[in-house]
Amino acid sequence: xxxxxxxxxxxxxxxxILLSAIWGIIMMFSGIVTSSKTVIRNTAIIGxxxxxxxxxxxxxxxxxxxxxVHKMLYFDTFGLLGNSIAFASTLLLVLLSGRDMEKVGPNxxxxxxxxxxxxxxxxxxxxxxxxxxxxLGIEIISIPLYILTGSDKKNLxxxxxxxxxxxxxxxxxxxxxxxxAFLYGASPFGSFAVDELWTPKPxxxxxxxxxxxxxxxxxxFKVSAAPFHFWTPDVYDGAPTVFTSFMxxxxxxxxxxxxxxxxxxxxxxxxxxWQIFVAIITAATLFIGNITAVFQQSVKRMLAYSxxxxxxxxxxxxxxxxxxxxxxxxLYAAAYSLATIGIFAILLRxxxxxxxxxxxxxxxxxxxxxxxxIFLLSLAGIPLTGGFFAKYYMLMSVVSTGKYIWLxxxxxxxxxxxxxxxxxxxxxxxxKDGDGGTEAEPSAGFKGLLVLLAVLIVVLGVFPQAxxxxxxxxxxTW
Amino acid sequence: xxxxxxILIPLVTGLAGFFLKNAGTARxxxxxxxxxxxVISLWGLTLAKDSPLLHADVAWLPDLGSRxxxxxxxxxxxxxxxxxxSFPLIFVATWRDSYxxxxxxxxxxxxxxxAGLMGVFLATDALLFYxxxxxxxxxxxxxxxxWGGERRIAVTFKFFIYTFVGSLLMxxxxxxxxxxxxxxxxxxxxxxxxxxVISSKDQVxxxxxxxxxxxxxxxxxxxxxxxxxxxxxxxxxxTMVLSAVMVKMGLFGVIxxxxxxxxxxxxxxGDTVSGACIIGMIYxxxxxxxxxDLKRLIAYSxxxxxxxxxLAIFATTESxxxxxxxxxxxxxxxxxxxxxxxxxxxxxxxxxxxxxLGGLAQKAxxxxxxxxxxxLANVALPLTNAFIGEFLLFSGVxxxxxxxxxxxxxxxxxxxxxxxxxxxxxxxxxxxxxxxxTLTAQVxxxxxxEKVVLVAIVGLILFxxxxxxxxxxxxxxxxxxxxxxxxxxx
Numbered sequence: 001x002x003x004x005x006x007x008x009x010x011x012x013x014x015x016x017i018l019l020s021a022i023w024g025i026i027m028m029f030s031g032i033v034t035s036s037k038t039v040i041r042n043t044a045i046i047g048x049x050x051x052x053x054x055x056x057x058x059x060x061x062x063x064x065x066x067x068x069v070h071k072m073l074y075f076d077t078f079g080l081l082g083n084s085i086a087f088a089s090t091l092l093l094v095l096l097s098g099r100d101m102e103k104v105g106p107n108x109x110x111x112x113x114x115x116x117x118x119x120x121x122x123x124x125x126x127x128x129x130x131x132x133x134x135x136l137g138i139e140i141i142s143i144p145l146y147i148l149t150g151s152d153k154k155n156l157x158x159x160x161x162x163x164x165x166x167x168x169x170x171x172x173x174x175x176x177x178x179x180x181a182f183l184y185g186a187s188p189f190g191s192f193a194v195d196e197l198w199t200p201k202p203x204x205x206x207x208x209x210x211x212x213x214x215x216x217x218x219x220x221f222k223v224s225a226a227p228f229h230f231w232t233p234d235v236y237d238g239a240p241t242v243f244t245s246f247m248x249x250x251x252x253x254x255x256x257x258x259x260x261x262x263x264x265x266x267x268x269x270x271x272x273x274w275q276i277f278v279a280i281i282t283a284a285t286l287f288i289g290n291i292t293a294v295f296q297q298s299v300k301r302m303l304a305y306s307x308x309x310x311x312x313x314x315x316x317x318x319x320x321x322x323x324x325x326x327x328x329x330x331l332y333a334a335a336y337s338l339a340t341i342g343i344f345a346i347l348l349r350x351x352x353x354x355x356x357x358x359x360x361x362x363x364x365x366x367x368x369x370x371x372x373x374i375f376l377l378s379l380a381g382i383p384l385t386g387g388f389f390a391k392y393y394m395l396m397s398v399v400s401t402g403k404y405i406w407l408x409x410x411x412x413x414x415x416x417x418x419x420x421x422x423x424x425x426x427x428x429x430x431x432k433d434g435d436g437g438t439e440a441e442p443s444a445g446f447k448g449l450l451v452l453l454a455v456l457i458v459v460l461g462v463f464p465q466a467x468x469x470x471x472x473x474x475x476x477t478w
Numbered sequence: 479x480x481x482x483x484x485i486l487i488p489l490v491t492g493l494a495g496f497f498l499k500n501a502g503t504a505r506x507x508x509x510x511x512x513x514x515x516x517v518i519s520l521w522g523l524t525l526a527k528d529s530p531l532l533h534a535d536v537a538w539l540p541d542l543g544s545r546x547x548x549x550x551x552x553x554x555x556x557x558x559x560x561x562x563x564s565f566p567l568i569f570v571a572t573w574r575d576s577y578x579x580x581x582x583x584x585x586x587x588x589x590x591x592x593a594g595l596m597g598v599f600l601a602t603d604a605l606l607f608y609x610x611x612x613x614x615x616x617x618x619x620x621x622x623x624x625w626g627g628e629r630r631i632a633v634t635f636k637f638f639i640y641t642f643v644g645s646l647l648m649x650x651x652x653x654x655x656x657x658x659x660x661x662x663x664x665x666x667x668x669x670x671x672x673x674x675v676i677s678s679k680d681q682v683x684x685x686x687x688x689x690x691x692x693x694x695x696x697x698x699x700x701x702x703x704x705x706x707x708x709x710x711x712x713x714x715x716x717t718m719v720l721s722a723v724m725v726k727m728g729l730f731g732v733i734x735x736x737x738x739x740x741x742x743x744x745x746x747x748g749d750t751v752s753g754a755c756i757i758g759m760i761y762x763x764x765x766x767x768x769x770x771d772l773k774r775l776i777a778y779s780x781x782x783x784x785x786x787x788x789l790a791i792f793a794t795t796e797s798x799x800x801x802x803x804x805x806x807x808x809x810x811x812x813x814x815x816x817x818x819x820x821x822x823x824x825x826x827x828x829x830x831x832x833x834x835l836g837g838l839a840q841k842a843x844x845x846x847x848x849x850x851x852x853x854l855a856n857v858a859l860p861l862t863n864a865f866i867g868e869f870l871l872f873s874g875v876x877x878x879x880x881x882x883x884x885x886x887x888x889x890x891x892x893x894x895x896x897x898x899x900x901x902x903x904x905x906x907x908x909x910x911x912x913x914x915x916t917l918t919a920q921v922x923x924x925x926x927x928e929k930v931v932l933v934a935i936v937g938l939i940l941f942x943x944x945x946x947x948x949x950x951x952x953x954x955x956x957x958x959x960x961x962x963x964x965x966x967x968x
Contacts, residue, residue, distance in 0.1 A: 327541075383612045392649075396542075399653045408653075409687075412646035419642055423635065431623045431631050465541060 014073075015054035015064050016083050016123040023047035024116030031109025041098045044112040048091040051119065055083045071193055074129035081330050082126040082257035086250045089337040090119060093250070096345040096449050097242045104151055104240040111151060111243075114144035118251065125258035129265075131180045131192040134258060138176065138222065141251060142169050148246070149239040161238025168231045172221035179214030182207050183266075194266040204273055212267055212274050216281075219259045223252055225315060226284040229308050233292075236304035241353075244300065245344030248307040253333035256314050260329055264321045271321060278319045279407055286312035286414040293421045300353045302421050303343065306379065309418055310336055313394050316411060319404060320397040327468050328393025334467055335386030335460050339375040342453045345446075346372050349438040358425055359434025368442065369429040371450040376422040378457045381415055386460030391415065393464075479531045480522040481548035481600040484558055485610075487515050488565075489593035492617075495586030504582035505573065508589055512565035515592070519562035522550060527955070533602075543662040544605040548597075552956030556803055556949070557599040557723075557730055560810045563938075564722045565592050571818040571931040572715040575825065577625050584625060584713075591617040591719060598727050604652045604664040604735060608645070611691075611731075614724065615641055618716060627711040637708040640701075644691035648731075651687030655739060669739045670963055678742045685743030688736045689751070695728030696784045698751070699758025709777035714821040717773065721780050721817065722810040729784065729806055732791055733799070738963030745964075748792040749881050755792075756890045759785040763897035767904070772820045772830040775905060776813065779856065782894050783809050789887060790871040794964055798874020799957040804949045805867030808855070808942060812864055815852035815935040819845065822928060823909070827917045832905060837914030841921040846910045848924075848932040853906050855939045857899045863942035866949075868895070 030043050054064070059080050094101075094115075102108055121140030128134040146169065150162025180192070186208035189196045197208075217228060224232040236244045267274060289309030296302040314332050317325035346368055350357050362369035378387035398408050428436065459466060491511035498504045525531055538546040550558065565588070577584045594614025601607040615638065622634040652664070658675055659668045676684065694701045709717050737744045759782045766778035787805055790798035822845065823838070824830050839846035855862035858869075875891065878884040924932065942949060 377616075382616060383609045388612075392653075395650065396653055396657070399650070400657045402657070405650075405654070408650055409647070412650055413643065416639060416643040416646055419639060420635075423638070427623065427631055427635070430620070463539075465539065468541070 014067060014069075015058045016051060016080075016087070017120055018064055019047075019051050019054045020116050020120040020123060023051065024113045024120060027109055027113035027116055029109075030112075031107070037102050037108055040109050040112065041094070041102075044115075045091065045094055045098070047112075047116065048087060048094060052084065052087045052091060055080060055087055055123075059084075072130045072133050073124070073127050075127050078326055078330070079127035079257065079261065082254060082333065083123050085330065085333045085337060086119065086122050086126070086254045089250050089334075089341060090115065090246070092338070092449065092453065093242075093245060093341050093345075096341065096446065096453075097245065097348055100242045100348045104242065105153060107151070111148065114148055115246065117144045118246075122250070122254040125254055126261070128258065128261070129194055131183065131194065131197075134194075134262060135173075135176060135180060137258065138255070139173065141255070142173065142222075145169075145243075145247060145251065148243045149235055151243065152240045155238075157238040158240065159238075161235045164238075165231055165235045168221070172218045172228070175214050175221075176218035179211045179218060182211030182214065186211055194262060197266045198269050204270060209273060212270075213277065215262065216274065216277060219255070219262070220281055222255045223259060223311050223314070224308050225281050225311055226288040226308065227281075229285065229288065232308055233301055233304045236307070237298070237301050241300060241344060241348050244304070245341055245348075248303065248344075249337040249340045252307065252311065253314075253329075253337055256311070256318075256329060257333065260318055260321070260326065263318055264326075268321055275319060275404075278315060279404055282312055282315040282319060283407060283410055285309070285315060286411055290414045290417040294417065296421070297355065298353050299347055299350075299355060299358065299425060302355075303340065303347070306418065306421065307340070309414065310379070312414070313391055313411060316394040316398050316407070319407070320401050322397045322400060324393055324400060325397035328390065328397055331386065331393055331460065331464055331467060332390035335378055335390040335457060338453050338457055338460075339378040339385075339387060342375040342450060342457075343372060343379075345450065349440070349442055349446075351437060351439050355424055355428050356434060357436045358428035359432040359436040361429040361436045364437045365442070367447050368438070368450065371454045372429065373426050374454040374457055376425055378461070380419050380422045384458060384461045386457045386464070388461055389464040479534060480518060480525075481532065481550055481554075481558070481596075482534045483518050484515060484522075484562070484596045484600060485548070485593055487511060487518070488589040488596065492586050492589030492593060495582060495589055498582045498586075501576070501581040504585040505569070508585035509566060509569045511589055512562075512569055512592065515596075516562045516566055519559050522555065523559065527551075539605070542605065542664070543656065543659075544664040545603050546606060547603045547665060548600040548606070549602045550600060551959075552953045553730070553733060553803055553960075554599045556807050556952060557726055558596055560726065560807045561592060561595050561599065561723050564718070564810060564814055565589075567814060567818075567931050567934065568715050568718045568722075570927050571718075572821060573927045574925070575714065575821070577713070579624070584621065584715075587617040587621050588715065588719070591621070595719075595723050595727070599730060602666040604656065604666070604669055606664070607735060608649055608652060611645055611648070611727065614727070615645075618720065618724070621716045622708065622712040625713040625716070629707070630711045633704075633707040633711040637704040640694055640704045641691075644694035647687045648691035651684055651691075652735075654684060654687070666734075669735070672739055673741050673963065676740065678746075681740040681743035682746050683743075685736070685740050685747055688740070689732070689747070692728040692731040692736065693751075693754075695731070696725055696788060697728070697781065698754055698785065698788055699761055699781070700754070702758065702762070702781050705781065706774050706777040709780075710771060710773045714817060714824070718814055718817045718821075721777070722814040725780065725784055726806045726810060729787055729791065729802060732788070733802065733960055737791065737794075738960055741964045744792065745794070745880060748794070749883060752789050752792050752881060752883070752887055755785040755789040756887055756894075758782070759789075759891060759894035760897070763894045763901065766901045767897065769901075770832050772823065772832060772905070772909070775832070775901060776816050776820065779898060779901065780809075780813060782898060783813075786868065786871055786891055786894070789891060790874045792880065793875045793878035793884070793887075794880040794961065795874040795878050796957055796961055797870045798878065799961055800950065800953045801867055801870025801874050803953040803957060804942075804946070805864065805871060807949070808863040808867045808939075811935055811938050812852060812855045815848075815932060815939070816856065818928065818931060818935070819849045819852065822924060823921075826921045829917060832908050834915070834917055835909045836912040837910075837918055838921060839910040840914060841918060842923040844929065845924045845932075848936055849910065850906060851936045851939060852932075853902050855943070857902050858895060861940065861943045863939045863946075865943060866946040 124137030152158035221228040293305035378385035533549040597610030762781035769775040858864040
């Protein structure tokens, strides 16, 4: 493939970045040109489809423009595949829940504009090669998210969530900047490029190590890893549900891809120095996410904690940083995003967000219940769903390194705990009687999309290589 | 070819079953499907051992070193046969049971669980085995939670969590073994070569990752606490699947995926596990004596019987190993017979309490005769199939050189057989003899479909009891092969 060569760092594969930025501006102005919500929504859908095609064209070697990037960005299959997953998930999210976005408030065009700006940040984070680009990407993601969280302006919880998110988020950004400054100071070449950060000296300077730790903490904050997760439940709960779905899936997994990229390219050689910190964060994330999720009464809040727990599993990939881990994180991103978007789409249509609200759903909406079951089984990691292989790759990646076996065993025990809260929803839907139901009869298109999501998850669960095929051929030469 | 069909037929017919939307059609459909499976399974028996029809191997996940590879040796033949025989018998025996709500889903899920079980027994690739191991569980979870007794949701959940924890630990164990294989393969052949690759020290702790899953499934004391509740609360047809076929997954797992792969670990923990087995046997037998609920009584008796089989595996002798393979089949058939009788009694009288029953033999003489044969098989009387099996088991345990406590194990295990006679005969006496009461006065004798099933079961019991040679021939080679792999001295 053309983007494998040495020139990947120089020639620009910027379709996604350009398109998302331009389309974000188009969306902003679309609100002035038309007041028809259907037109605005369809413009956004076209934009997302274009973005997906543009990113695919990047992978195939067709580019809109050639710009010299001076190794600030590096376009490889790992990052581009991560982009594809983010764009495809957003497209599915908008198709499924676009109508629910209209209910949040009157500024539909602006919401879509902000989403496109987030996606622009996502494509920077997945393909950065310089710490500056990483910082820029993270900020471009974060600032629109603060606004989206508070977009339900008349809701006190939404306002509180936005403020909390903003205050804590800026604090972690500060830490990140400090870390970057330390790393720059410690860099032997005086460079921000990630592949030039590591000093091949036997003794690691305290400056370098504290830089790494500061970056670890700030990135952990962004992916809601414990003990930096305290903002997550409140923000996810307070934000309008449709944006929670966006944050918990697309944003989170893209930052994860950047996270892995940073530590693999930048500090991979010195893994022994920082691995123990990652291991502790992983164990804490798995434990806190899973145990706290058990006690939730609201499905939305449960999903917030479950997203912390799932992040714990993804951190296993950060711990091992093998080829398997990189394949696994891509698969995890896809399987987790698809399932979570599906559940949130169903949740959005429910009258009642508590577990009781799902009682007897299988009788009233058998198709919704059946697809929701597949999504939940996938999150729990049951075979025949994408979630199984996602977890499988993560566990395998750590096992293959031969270290941290205790963490693997701890992780599977936590996965067993997760069955408890995922299956509570299944129990409510199928085995309990009640008047749980949707607000209005879902359209045939909505149901069709849910079936499509479920089929995709099952396909990933039987042939995970359908997605990973491109990656496997080159990941080891990376 | 044949193993693929054995998995695919129940899988496809089961998935199709969800769309039948009619209870009667679904019932007929599932019976038809299970009969076709049975015919194919019997066809497999007639073929020569090296027939290419008995194996299939297709590329599945090349990057992960896993192939869709299935095959039939003596062990998998006998257990797939048990699965194939059980399901039509269950469907016919519970023909008159009705299920609330969308009952076609019940039959569809039953067929799916059959597909999962077939996959477990036929897989010759460890990852595929794990896949099916989990897949067999999911339909059963829905069956029990949807159509079970009053406390079904909590009880089934306990069962699910229990087995899920076990299987996840097993997954880690399989991954660890896989990561050490030189050719990065999940195939049975590569796993069987691991005995010399994995150090004895590692084998000793790896053993528990795998054995926990199998011990929960069997179940072995003290991991048995899910079982009586689950058997009691499940719908009868599902209880039959659970106890006749599903508990064999645990024993099968030890024979196929644990003992030959980690022989040193197996040997090192042999006495510990055997000790747990005999404690469980005595404990379960004593508890069974005190039970008033028929289903709980049979559940505890099952723990005792499975404990004996597990004990024999760890004895590492040829007669013990052959005995386990044969007794897995026999126990499945016998306990199926017991459940069918319980199902009949419960449907007619509405109760399973032994204290509320009595005098059934006067009202249902045919049933009484058939039950007595099944019950005698349960206590392993000569001329019944279980006698052959348990005789081999006991001689295997007694002659074992893998442990120095073989005499103790044999004696204590023998005690549990005496206890099993106590509770079984006591149960027959109190349920079938004595005076009738208001509940049992209206009981009629068994109907045609039940007669067919019970006669078939009694026929099998007596046939294997009198002429065990085909079974012995079938298992001999596999038992020798497994034992050669289990030899810890090499």
